[in-house]
Amino acid sequence: MIVAGCDVGSLTGKAVILKDGDILSQCIVPTTPKPVRTAKNAMNGALEKCALSLDDIEYIVGTGYGRVKIPFATMETSELTCHGKGAHSCIPEIRTIIDVGGQDCKVIKVNKDGKMLDFAMNDKCAAGTGRFLEVMAKTLELKLEELGPISLKSNSPAKITSQCSVFAETEVVSLMADDTEVSDIVAGIHDAIAARIMTLVYRVGLEKEVVISGGVAKNVGVVNYLEKRMGMKTMALPVDPQIIGALGAALIANDKAKSQ
């Protein structure tokens, strides 16, 4: 049985194809202004990798911001449920999932069966998300993937107090003007993100084990500062943390196809 999940997020589109519950292929593409195109790009990418066509897929679940616009999806589910299910399928001990995506950040609590019990999401603000890191990397003339490792070099992270990504950028600019070490600024940015995410962690409550999913999970700096603030280690996902939403969607598709 071949099924798929397609997650159209704010910065990237993701697709995962499963065969009998195991990952056959996966694909991550940048988001285009049209969700339909993003979805098609991601799906075609994943199909190409396993030399299949859309007709071979029995059931497709769409998720993410563009979920209602995915033309080939059989049904749609919120990315909250998908992230819960995706992460839990990788590590069954997981009870808390912290997903840091392009413009959203969410903390999801699941039970032992991976069922979502509660969640909290950021309010209308991009601070503490991937978009925030992108803006900061640009301001500091660094590559996005350089940020995490540089932040770990700092011994005294700069204080960035602003709750808003636009004003945080202003703070960063003044730190730059004061000749603050770049690594300290970058560390400060990561700690500020961790602080924002903690607000959501406090709302939902922290239960072991914890994983971080989403594109920002690939940033060692955010993971490090978040673990420090939580006072515990997170578990490493055995798959690319960015595809967890699409994986969850594909797993739901698998369940649906089975019960058909």
Added chain:
Amino acid sequence: MTVLDDFTKGDSLLNPWMDEWKKQGKKILGYFCTYIPEEIIHAADILPVRIRAKGCTDTPMGDAYLSPTTCSFTRCCLEMANRKQFDFLDGIISCNSCDQIRRLYDNIRYKTPFSNQYFLSVPSNVNDITIDFFKYELNKFKNYLEKTFNVDITEEKLKNSIELHNKSRTLLKELYLLRKKKNPPITGTDIMNILLSGVSMPKNQFNELLTTQLKEIEGKEGISDDKSRIMLVGSMLDDPEYVKIIEDLGGLIVNDAVCIGTKYFWEIVDENLDPLDALANRYLSRVSCPRMAGEQSKRVDFVLNLIKEFNVDGVIFQRMKFCPFWWAEIFVLRDELKKQGVPFLDLEREYVLSGAGAMKTRVQGFMEVLEGK
């Protein structure tokens, strides 16, 4: 054409009922808060209309005069006042609901004054002394209306007005109680339109419509395709579209604790007391808004009771950005609901509906939590 079509006319700044009222040469006064007794205004043969900022899309003036960190309802109101959108009113009545509404009044009075405006002082705690004080304030307000509009507000007129408003409250409560049914005969979106009409048309006409409405839905088959029964709690909300987003995702609203809803009509005024005594008593002792000090546990109990009585599956908190009263209130309510095992969703919003996509994700996620229970 059903009565509900009539009620949707209430979701606008001006409506046919107000036009008709004005054609008779009668006055309309806008008021800001559920703590201002409509009864006294009505007894002066003036139509009390709740001020809304319906139609406001952006707030450049509101932001400039009130700062972008005040709640968007007050900024929208100031914008509307500055753009002369409230000129159909013969005056405004405000009170110290919260600091933001209070300063909105100051700002309107300074920048775009109405020919008639009045500020009612409402105590923020409840005891014999504050109720006495409030009676004194209500009497002052009555005198103001009598003098300004050259009318005589007799005890009889006040009593009739109380009776009329109590009738409204009783009918609304009857309507709400129908939602206790397993399959409620009416949606929260329709209820919102009814409530909005109630605060923007003459009460006798409203009561007639509402009576017909009740008869119409009495034997009606209820709504059964909903996924969950939701209670809506939080800041000032007067947007049927907002409620509809939740209901379109399967969350049927079965009751609420918002100021235009239960807080407005749940308790009646004692018809056996001296009218001003009765009004002072009822308005201060009713299930309170978070502006009132020392009443929090009563408000929590009110919400918990309604959850039980109406068999609520989950609560949606909607808090207006920069509404400190509700933010703090929701923090306590969240804790209490956790203790009771009642799922809830906490949504931030602005007065003008925006970011519907983000709201849908959260509501859909919440529906999925409730379905899994």
